[in-house]
Each structure stands twice: as C-alpha cells, then as structure tokens.
Amino acid sequence: MELLEFTLPPLPHFIASGFTKFTIGEKHMSRRNIGVFDMLAVMKGCLYIGEGDRRYEVSEGTALLLRPDAYHYATEGCREKTDYYWLHFQTAGSWRATDTVPPRRTPELRDERDESYKFDTSSFPLVLPQFARLPQPGKFGELMEQIIALAPEAHLNASRFKQQVLFQEALRQLTASIESQLASPAAACAEQAAAYLRNHYREEITARSLGEALSFHPVYVARCMQKEYGLSPMAYLLRYRIEQSKLLLMQTDFPIARIAEEVGFNQAPYFSSCFLKTEGLSPREYRQRFS
Numbered sequence: 001m002e003l004l005e006f007t008l009p010p011l012p013h014f015i016a017s018g019f020t021k022f023t024i025g026e027k028h029m030s031r032r033n034i035g036v037f038d039m040l041a042v043m044k045g046c047l048y049i050g051e052g053d054r055r056y057e058v059s060e061g062t063a064l065l066l067r068p069d070a071y072h073y074a075t076e077g078c079r080e081k082t083d084y085y086w087l088h089f090q091t092a093g094s095w096r097a098t099d100t101v102p103p104r105r106t107p108e109l110r111d112e113r114d115e116s117y118k119f120d121t122s123s124f125p126l127v128l129p130q131f132a133r134l135p136q137p138g139k140f141g142e143l144m145e146q147i148i149a150l151a152p153e154a155h156l157n158a159s160r161f162k163q164q165v166l167f168q169e170a171l172r173q174l175t176a177s178i179e180s181q182l183a184s185p186a187a188a189c190a191e192q193a194a195a196y197l198r199n200h201y202r203e204e205i206t207a208r209s210l211g212e213a214l215s216f217h218p219v220y221v222a223r224c225m226q227k228e229y230g231l232s233p234m235a236y237l238l239r240y241r242i243e244q245s246k247l248l249l250m251q252t253d254f255p256i257a258r259i260a261e262e263v264g265f266n267q268a269p270y271f272s273s274c275f276l277k278t279e280g281l282s283p284r285e286y287r288q289r290f291s
Contacts, residue, residue: 002054002130003178004037004065005102006095007123012037014167017087017147022047024081027074036088038066039170041134043141045082048075058084061137063174065130067097085144089167093123101127101178132177143170189214190228193221197237201244202264205237241265242278249287256283 006012015036022028028040028047040047041063049056049064051072058064066072068090102125134140147166153159192214197205200213210233211218225233241263248259260271275283 001099001178003098003101004067004095004128004130005098006091006126006128007093008126009123010092011168012089012091012093012126012171014147014163015088015090017085017144017151019083019085019144019148022078022082022084024079025077026082027077028072030071030073032071033069035068036090037068038072039087039089040064040066040084041087041137041140041144042082042084043137045078045080045084047078047082047084049073050075056131058131062131062133063140065128067130085141085148087144087147087167087170097130098127126171126175127178128171128174129178132174135173135176140170140173143173186224187228189216189221189224193225193233194229194236197233198240201237201241202262204264204266207233237264238274238278242275245271245275245283246279246286249283250290259283 022045028049040049040058042058042060044060046060047056047058047064049058049066049072051066051070055075056064143166147163147170150159150163150166154163193210196210196213207218207222211221214221216224222232225231225236229236231239245259245263248254248262252259254262256272257268260268263271265271265274272283275286279286
C-alpha cells in the first residue's frame with residue numbers, strides 16, 4: 001500500500017479546488033514538480049494516470065493523491081464521460097512516502113530530567129493513502145461542493161477558515177479508508193479495550209472485568225493489546241493513570257491521597273510507589289518542580 005505520512009502539527013492546508021467534466025478521449029494534463037499535492041476524486045467514469053513508474057485507474061468512488069515533487073501524466077484518454085473533483089493542498093511540516101502504517105500511540109513515559117516538560121507537545125503522524133476507495137463517496141462529494149461554493153468568498157478570513165475546516169474533514173475521510181483496509185478482529189478488540197480503559201480508569205478494573213465488558217476472553221484481550229500497543233491491558237492502564245495524575249499534580253493543589261483516588265488507586269502509598277517506579281521521583285517531588 002502506497003502511503004503519504006505527514007508530521008502534525010502543522011496541518012496540511014487547503015489551497016484551491018474545483019470540479020471537472022471530461023468527455024470521451026480527454027486526458028488529465030501532464031505536469032512535473034508542481035509544488036503542491038493534487039487530490040483527484042472521481043465521481044463518475046475513470047481517469048487513467050501515471051506517476052513515476054506507477055499507473056492508476058482512478059474509477060468511480062476512488063481518490064488519488066499526486067505528489068508535489070513527482071512527474072504525473074495521462075496514460076490514456078477517458079473511455080467514458082468522467083466527472084471528478086480536484087483539490088490542491090500543501091503542508092509546512094514534514095512528509096514522506098512510505099508503505100508502513102505508524103504504530104498506535106500509547107501513554108508515554110517522559111524523561112523527567114527535562115525540567116521544561118509540562119504537557120505533551122510532541123508531533124504525531126497523519127497517514128493518507130495515495131490511492132484509495134472512498135468509504136462514503138457521496139459525503140465526500142458533498143464536502144467538496146461546500147469547499148467550492150466558498151471560493152467566491154475566499155477573500156474573507158472567515159470563509160477561508162471554513163474551507164480549511166471542511167478540508168480537514170475530507171482528510172479524515174481519506175484516513176478512514178486506511179482503517180477499513182487494515183481492520184482486523186484483533187485490532188478492533190485492542191481499540192475497544194484501550195477506549196474502555198481510558199473511559200473507566202478511575203474505577204477498579206481487573207483483567208476479568210475488562211474481558212466481561214468487551215465480551216472477550218481476558219487472555220485474548222491481553223494478546224490483542226500486546227500486539228497492537230506493545231503493552232498488556234494492566235500496563236496500559238497504569239501508564240494512563242500516571243499520566244492523568246501528573247496533570248492533577250500540576251494543575252491542582254489536591255492532596256496526594258485525593259489524586260491517588262481520582263485516578264483509580266485505592267491506596268495512596270501504592271500510588272506513590274507506582275509513580276516513583278515509573279517516573280523516577282515521588283509525586284510530591286514532581287509537583288515541587290512546577291511550583
């Protein structure tokens with residue numbers, strides 16, 4: 001699978017868009033190093049396009065992203081009437097072509113020797129398929145129509161901003177096509193488990209209760225989470241609880257015992273022990289660094 005991986009922030013930003021109708025025999029133009037990404041979404045018919053040594057048949061309900069640094073060209077004319085949306089965008093951040101989906105994000109352990117740390121300000125990846133079948137072509141077309149309709153008002157900041165918001169939703173729909181292709185029972189189980197742990201981290205959770213909540217055997221849940229996140233369910237829960245406690249230590253003056261209770265620990269000494277083992281300093285010492 002050909003993928004384009006962007007580092008966020010900054011977000012890719014919308015530049016221009018339009019709608020084109022081709023008759024039989026018409027071709028998409030050939031261009032080299034145009035300096036912007038070109039997204040083509042076909043609603044009817046088919047475009048025949050090459051980029052480098054790859055050739056694509058962009059048929060109804062599919063989309064193709066053409067790179068800003070590559071040569072793309074028509075491989076043949078349309079065999080039937082073809083309607084498609086086009087959209088140009090660019091990013092001020094880094095990006096790369098890859099065939100590997102980045103690993104899932106887990107609650108991270110921080111280097112507390114860095115005294116500048118307060119919040120997680122790290123970047124994260126956005127992966128878009130270079131060629132994909134749109135999960136909901138009709139809704140994608142509606143988004144494109146809304147973006148195009150705002151073009152006469154694009155000199156107004158509010159309208160320009162609205163175009164950017166709609167464009168981000170279009171990107172979200174493209175990422176959904178990757179998730180649908182890569183979805184597996186194990187991945188779905190791991191995602192459900194992670195969501196449950198994040199939503200119920202204040203409560204008492206055991207491997208058995210987690211399995212019952214998800215209607216899966218606890219061993220299967222553990223195997224899925226280890227595969228997708230590299231952590232057992234209880235290790236994932238512990239990391240998430242510690243991260244939530246760090247926010248409370250920085251943002252409130254709650255006693256340590258209350259913070260322990262707020263994030264799901266029954267006993268303050270056990271919380272302090274886990275915090276020390278995970279972070280390398282006690283909760284009190286951690287708080288003092290930001291006071």
